[in-house]
Structures are given as structure tokens and as C-alpha cells.
Amino acid sequence: MRAMRKIRVRLKDRSYDIVIGRGLLSSLGLFVKKLRIGRAAVVVTNKRVFKLYGKTVKKALEKSGVSVKFEMVPETERAKSLEIMAGLLGRISRYDRKRDLFLIALGGGVIGDLAGFTAATYKRGVPYIQIPTTLLAQVDSAIGGKTAVDLPLAKNLVGAFYQPRLVLSDVSILKSLPKRELKNGLAEIIKYGVIKDKALFFFIERNRKKILDGDASALEHIILSSSSIKRALVEKDELDKKGARAMLNYGHTLGHAIEAASAYSGRYNHGEAVAIGMIAAANIAIKMGVMKDARDAVRLYKLIASCGLPVKARGLSPDRIFSAQLCDKKHSGRDLKFILPIEIGKVRVVPRVPEAVIRSAITEMTRA
Numbered sequence: 001m002r003a004m005r006k007i008r009v010r011l012k013d014r015s016y017d018i019v020i021g022r023g024l025l026s027s028l029g030l031f032v033k034k035l036r037i038g039r040a041a042v043v044v045t046n047k048r049v050f051k052l053y054g055k056t057v058k059k060a061l062e063k064s065g066v067s068v069k070f071e072m073v074p075e076t077e078r079a080k081s082l083e084i085m086a087g088l089l090g091r092i093s094r095y096d097r098k099r100d101l102f103l104i105a106l107g108g109g110v111i112g113d114l115a116g117f118t119a120a121t122y123k124r125g126v127p128y129i130q131i132p133t134t135l136l137a138q139v140d141s142a143i144g145g146k147t148a149v150d151l152p153l154a155k156n157l158v159g160a161f162y163q164p165r166l167v168l169s170d171v172s173i174l175k176s177l178p179k180r181e182l183k184n185g186l187a188e189i190i191k192y193g194v195i196k197d198k199a200l201f202f203f204i205e206r207n208r209k210k211i212l213d214g215d216a217s218a219l220e221h222i223i224l225s226s227s228s229i230k231r232a233l234v235e236k237d238e239l240d241k242k243g244a245r246a247m248l249n250y251g252h253t254l255g256h257a258i259e260a261a262s263a264y265s266g267r268y269n270h271g272e273a274v275a276i277g278m279i280a281a282a283n284i285a286i287k288m289g290v291m292k293d294a295r296d297a298v299r300l301y302k303l304i305a306s307c308g309l310p311v312k313a314r315g316l317s318p319d320r321i322f323s324a325q326l327c328d329k330k331h332s333g334r335d336l337k338f339i340l341p342i343e344i345g346k347v348r349v350v351p352r353v354p355e356a357v358i359r360s361a362i363t364e365m366t367r368a
Ligand SMILES: NC(=O)c1ccc[n+]([C@@H]2O[C@H](COP(=O)([O-])OP(=O)(O)OC[C@H]3O[C@@H](n4cnc5c(N)ncnc54)[C@H](O)[C@@H]3O)[C@@H](O)[C@H]2O)c1
Pocket: 046, 048, 049, 052, 075, 076, 077, 080, 107, 108, 109, 110, 111, 113, 133, 134, 136, 137, 140, 141, 142, 143, 144, 145, 146, 147, 155, 156, 173, 174, 175, 176, 177, 178, 181, 184
């Protein structure tokens, strides 16, 4: 097996490892064997990912005496629905003649959320493994046990906290990822830098070309740093009730609003919207006197722009963005709560941001 790094997520009897490295997929069987979670794997994936990695996964598992059944779900967010989940559960139950069945999520965040929630509910819980295949999933969605499907009214409305037994982050898998998807994940990694780790922020500044070119060792470094930050926050606040996980929402209140306001055109994906949201939140931080040195905001703006991520939501209606952010579930009542940066590497929760300050940041964000 090649060199790999391990991060332990310590959650009592729900503890697990995040393993990060290159070419790990072909050793999947060995990991499964060590975990003793079963001999029959149901691998939830989609056609595109299956085509790229199905064979390797099958071979790796069968080599270790684990039988494999692949379950295909749609490529897009459409897979995160109760209808798709019901179909999946039905097929799993018909397949489940053995009692030692477990699930593997092989895909991006969509598959991770769906397969995780399916594992949480089938027979009141069977073990599952996350094999995140997007950068976003490796640094964010695969870690922490939040699983869910969507309802027509809103995303992630039905779900559970259910921790995986292993997260296998194989950096080699990212080679096939389209550049826009890579940047999508990179936006979240910049977020980790701003909220908790200025060394990570500086590393991205110095190595953005390598990262965008898919350099494995640069990617490994930023995935490791990001996963460690998420791990620490999850350990402190597994069920997202104590406030520690809240800082992960930096850039997300306005980011979600941008996604909602551009929903019909799909012009901005999640990471792009968060990138714009992070800049807007830094501007709010300056206006509120939370961020003392405006050079930090300029630095953030420059990094986001140089990574080829958008810095403005041009052409969107400021009123629509404002009303969309009012619906954000992270606001409590009419108090407009924001996570604002103090400097690169440090944020704090500001419970009441005046409406006028938010409106002016949104106007600036949408102006050419
Ligand atoms: N549970 C959590 O804590 C959490 C956190 C953040 C996001 N999410 C969820 O994650 C989802 C978004 O996840 P995502 O950004 O990974 O998108 P995604 O799962 O939709 O994947 C993006 C696209 O990339 C393709 N793809 C995946 N891996 C590939 C590879 N290695 N090579 C080529 N193509 C590949 C997929 O087929 C898909 O078309 C959303 O549903 C969001 O709600 C969950």
C-alpha cells in the first residue's frame, strides 16, 4: 500500500478514520476486512463514477472475499429524493439475504448524503463507508455524519446524523474531476483557511497553480488540513447544537441566497456562490468594525479571483438575494446572524447585523 495519512475522528463508539492518500482505492478490500463490517457490499454510485472506478472497486473488494452489488442513482441532486431512496431500499432489501450487509457511498456529496441516509435507516442502521470522489466531498460532506435527502420545499429537509465507519479519500480519483468541480471544492478549502488556518490560506496563495493543475501532493496537503479542521469541529459539536460547527457556515448565508436567487439559470454552483458570499461577509466585517485590517479582505478577494472563482454576482437582483437570505435557517427570528472574519484564520459569530449593512453589501456584490 502507498503512503497515506490518517486522521482519527473521536466520537466514542462512533469513532472512525479518515484516510488520505494516492491510489488507495485498490486497497479498499484490506480496509473493509480490518473493519469487520460485513462481507456483502452495496456500492451506491452513478454511471459516470461507475465507468471510471467501478472495476477497481469491484476487484479490490472481491480480492478480499467481499461480494459486490452496484446500485446506480441519477447524476444530479435529483438523486437526493425520497423516491430514489425508496427504490434503493427496496432493491437492497431484496438483495439482503445475508445478514452482514454494508453500504459504500462512491461519489460526490449527492451520493454521500443519499447513501448515508439510506444506511442510517435500513434496518435502523447498517454500517457504511464514504469514498468521496469530488474535492468538495473529500473535505466537507463525507466527514461529520450529516446525511439527508431533499424535499420539494427545501434541500436536506429529511435526514439523520449517522457517522460512517471509514472515509477513504483517494487523491488520485480527483484526476478525472472537471475543473469547475475542483474549484467548487477549493472554495470550501479557502473557507477553512479563513475560519481556522491562516497557514492553509497562505499555502493556497503560493500553490494555487499547482492545485488547479491537479498536483497530487498539493491537493493531499490541503485535503489533510481541511479534513483536520472539520474533524475538530465535528468532535466538539457532533450534532451541530453547541455552536462550534456554526463557523462552517462562513460565506454560506449569502452564498445560499445567491444559489436561490439564481436557481433557474444555475449560473452559480455552490462553491462559486460561497466564494462570493465570503467576500461579501468580509465586507460586512469591515463595515461592522469586526475586521480591523482591510488588507485581509483585499487578500481574500485576490485569492478567490486568482483561483478563477467569481467575486461578484453580477446581474442578480439585490432584493431577491436579500429576501432569500432572510429565509436562511441559520438566522434566528429577525436577528440577522452572520459568521464574520476578524482576520485571516479567525472568525466570530455576530448575532445582529443591521439590515442596512447587509443591503449595502449585497448591492456592492451585484454591481458591475
Ligand atoms: N453532508 C454534508 O455535511 C454536506 C456538506 C456539503 C455539501 N453536501 C451536499 O453535497 C452535495 C454536493 O456534492 P458535490 O459538490 O460533491 O457534487 P455532486 O455529488 O453532484 O458531484 C458533482 C459531479 O461530479 C461528478 N463526479 C463525481 N466524482 C467524479 C470524479 N472523480 N470524476 C469525474 N466526475 C465526478 C458527479 O457525477 C456529478 O456530476 C449537495 O447535495 C450538498 O447538499 C453535504
